[in-house]
Amino acid sequence: MTDLADLSSDVRIDLKLIANLIEPGSRVLDIGCGDGALLELLERTRGVDARGIEISQEGVNAAVGRGLSVIQGDADSDLVQYPDQSFDYVVLSHTIQATRNARQVLDEMLRIGRRVVVSLPNFGHLDVRFRLMFLGRMPVSKRLPYSWYDTPNIHFCTIRDFVELAKDVGAHVDQAIVLDASGKRLPFSLPWIVWNVLGAQAVFLLSRGGR
Amino acid sequence: MATGMAPAARKLPDVQETMLDATLTETDAQASLRRSEADNPSSLVMRFGTDAPLTLDAGPAIGPWQIAYQTYGELNAERSNAILICHALTGDQHVASTNPVTGKPGWWTLMVGPGKPIDTDRFFVICSNVLGGCLGTTGPASTNPETGKPYGLDLPVVTIADMVRAQAMLVTALGIDQLFAVVGGSMGGMQALQWAASYPERVFSTVAIATSYRHSSQNIAFHEVGRQAVMADPDWCGGRYLEAGRNPKKGLAVARMAAHITYMSDQSLHQKFGRNLQDRDAVAFGFDADFQIESYLRHQGMTFVDRFDANSYLYVTRATDYFDLAADHGGVLANVFKGTKTRFCVLSFTSDWLYPTSESRAVVHALNAAGAPVSFVEIDSDRGHDSFLLDIPEQFRIVRGFLTGAARARGIAGPAAEDIR
Numbered sequence: 001m002t003d004l005a006d007l008s009s010d011v012r013i014d015l016k017l018i019a020n021l022i023e024p025g026s027r028v029l030d031i032g033c034g035d036g037a038l039l040e041l042l043e044r045t046r047g048v049d050a051r052g053i054e055i056s057q058e059g060v061n062a063a064v065g066r067g068l069s070v071i072q073g074d075a076d077s078d079l080v081q082y083p084d085q086s087f088d089y090v091v092l093s094h095t096i097q098a099t100r101n102a103r104q105v106l107d108e109m110l111r112i113g114r115r116v117v118v119s120l121p122n123f124g125h126l127d128v129r130f131r132l133m134f135l136g137r138m139p140v141s142k143r144l145p146y147s148w149y150d151t152p153n154i155h156f157c158t159i160r161d162f163v164e165l166a167k168d169v170g171a172h173v174d175q176a177i178v179l180d181a182s183g184k185r186l187p188f189s190l191p192w193i194v195w196n197v198l199g200a201q202a203v204f205l206l207s208r209g210g211r
Numbered sequence: 212m213a214t215g216m217a218p219a220a221r222k223l224p225d226v227q228e229t230m231l232d233a234t235l236t237e238t239d240a241q242a243s244l245r246r247s248e249a250d251n252p253s254s255l256v257m258r259f260g261t262d263a264p265l266t267l268d269a270g271p272a273i274g275p276w277q278i279a280y281q282t283y284g285e286l287n288a289e290r291s292n293a294i295l296i297c298h299a300l301t302g303d304q305h306v307a308s309t310n311p312v313t314g315k316p317g318w319w320t321l322m323v324g325p326g327k328p329i330d331t332d333r334f335f336v337i338c339s340n341v342l343g344g345c346l347g348t349t350g351p352a353s354t355n356p357e358t359g360k361p362y363g364l365d366l367p368v369v370t371i372a373d374m375v376r377a378q379a380m381l382v383t384a385l386g387i388d389q390l391f392a393v394v395g396g397s398m399g400g401m402q403a404l405q406w407a408a409s410y411p412e413r414v415f416s417t418v419a420i421a422t423s424y425r426h427s428s429q430n431i432a433f434h435e436v437g438r439q440a441v442m443a444d445p446d447w448c449g450g451r452y453l454e455a456g457r458n459p460k461k462g463l464a465v466a467r468m469a470a471h472i473t474y475m476s477d478q479s480l481h482q483k484f485g486r487n488l489q490d491r492d493a494v495a496f497g498f499d500a501d502f503q504i505e506s507y508l509r510h511q512g513m514t515f516v517d518r519f520d521a522n523s524y525l526y527v528t529r530a531t532d533y534f535d536l537a538a539d540h541g542g543v544l545a546n547v548f549k550g551t552k553t554r555f556c557v558l559s560f561t562s563d564w565l566y567p568t569s570e571s572r573a574v575v576h577a578l579n580a581a582g583a584p585v586s587f588v589e590i591d592s593d594r595g596h597d598s599f600l601l602d603i604p605e606q607f608r609i610v611r612g613f614l615t616g617a618a619r620a621r622g623i624a625g626p627a628a629e630d631i632r
Contacts (some may be wrong), residue, residue: 007408012414051585053585057589057590057591057605060586060587060610061588061605061609063586064556064586064588064609064612064613064616065609065611065612065613066612066616067612067613067614067615067616067617067619067620069584069585069586070585070586070587071557071575071579071585071587071588072587072588072589073587078576081576081579081580082579082580083580083582132266138482140362167320174332
């Protein structure tokens with residue numbers, strides 16, 4: 001196994017954070033795994049049994065092409081096929097905003113996995129607020145590159161919104177990590193309200209009933 | 212299952228006649244070559260005596276019996292790099308070598324060969340003729356050792372599981388405990404799935420393309436039309452045509468014509484032929500092959516009978532009709548794969564209406580429920596079921612990627628370029 005610390009800086013920062021949350025040798029399902037970058041990272045650095053679901057044919061082709069066990073499927077409809085508690089971790093990385101029924105997806109994830117990892121862009125970030133308030137336009141930026149009329153991201157939420165949803169589906173937030181726009185980790189001691197404004201993205205580790 | 216389609220630009224033989232028989236042009240030399248391949252194939256052949264009979268699902272065991280096969284590449288010292296390729300309905304062992312009867316190149320040279328997705332520089336590839344076939348493995352055209360005459364319908368009906376049991380005996384005889392991969396499309400995909408079900412510890416990985424876990428009512432219906440066409444031909448002689456010196460060519464050609472339609476999509480037929488006329492400017496107000504599609508189908512039918520045995524067609528279609536993996540496991544497909552360690556790659560094509568994506572998905576869901584490692588892609592193609600035999604780059608990329616990943620996990624040495632990862 002390669003050590004995480006040895007990886008070059010071109011690995012997406014949130015992927016490294018997620019990899020850090022995952023125990024070596026566990027069973028992981030990555031929903032919306034794209035081209036399999038995270039799964040490959042987890043196989044290499046964590047020696048996990050990695051599986052993925054991806055909706056785009058392009059993504060699945062790339063992932064299977066790199067030797068990963070990935071199936072073409074839809075988070076909104078295909079999670080019911082998986083047995084209860086069949087994975088140690090179910091990961092949803094920058095995908096929740098693209099699901100039709102985010103609540104149901106999160107609920108299914110908590111059923112399938114002992115732990116759930118969700119990373120998301122924070123729609124409550126200062127930059128988004130600024131664009132809405134002063135430019136009066138839906139935000140388009142490096143992190144949110146789509147125009148409002150042509151985006152897969154139909155359910156954006158803020159960090160606070162997501163924490164509320166987690167509570168709603170009976171999940172306990174075991175860990176929350178918030179990064180600012182430069183990818184730096186915001187201090188743990190800051191209150192939620194600050195995270196919700198300064199956080200550009202967040203990674204959550206959830207479980208039912210806590211640790 | 213089918214030969215690839217002729218390119219649209221190619222001029223088909225001039226088929227003006229209304230009746231098929233005038234177009235059936237097999238020479239005596241071709242016919243006797245086809246006959247001799249049934250017992251004495253020009254490929255390799257493994258013969259099993261009465262001490263190693265083959266048990267069949269239908270009841271009786273057969274023996275002596277034989278299985279014809281081809282190999283490509285070299286078995287490594289650990290005997291860990293063998294890939295078994297299972298052919299489709301009317302395919303054969305000549306996956307990447309010249310077919311002795313037709314003189315045509317192997318049926319999957321796009322997929323199998325040096326540097327190809329199934330790389331014969333890296334893997335030891337085995338492909339055998341199926342049980343019930345007519346190119347050297349025991350089938351209805353083979354000589355029945357008890358009578359000295361062709362089996363005809365005296366050969367018990369065979370199943371996909373029987374075909375796989377025969378292959379397993381061949382693989383054992385070749386000194387291989389575990390296959391690195393079993394790969395197949397269409398009926399070959401059924402065998403690949405059956406391998407994983409029957410011998411999970413002997414299959415490291417499985418690639419099942421354009422296939423299903425069971426034959427649908429519609430699938431059975433099409434096959435029944437084909438069989439009835441064969442049996443309605445007076446030259447079929449109750450299945451004893453070889454002794455009578457006859458051949459139910461018309462019936463078999465019609466069966467092939469009907470089946471060939473199911474291998475293509477409406478869209479690909481439309482693109483290739485539309486309503487174009489064959490060598491004429493206006494319809495002839497008769498029953499000649501006015502339309503290009505008619506001429507094309509006749510061509511498919513008549514070239515098929517030159518290389519295939521009519522009774523074999525009855526046996527292999529029956530084998531697929533009986534195929535239902537879940538039925539043997541309490542009707543629950545997931546139970547078939549419970550506890551399996553085999554890695555799976557399942558591929559389907561968008562325009563394949565013979566074995567539609569929904570059936571591949573059912574396999575994938577069952578594998579997920581069983582906790583098996585599985586990759587699945589539905590490939591965008593408008594060429595119908597035949598896509599798996601055609602030049603679809605996406606398919607090759609995925610098979611290559613899947614096998615490369617599996618080879619890494621199995622510890623099979625790869626080409627230098629592989630090691631950069």
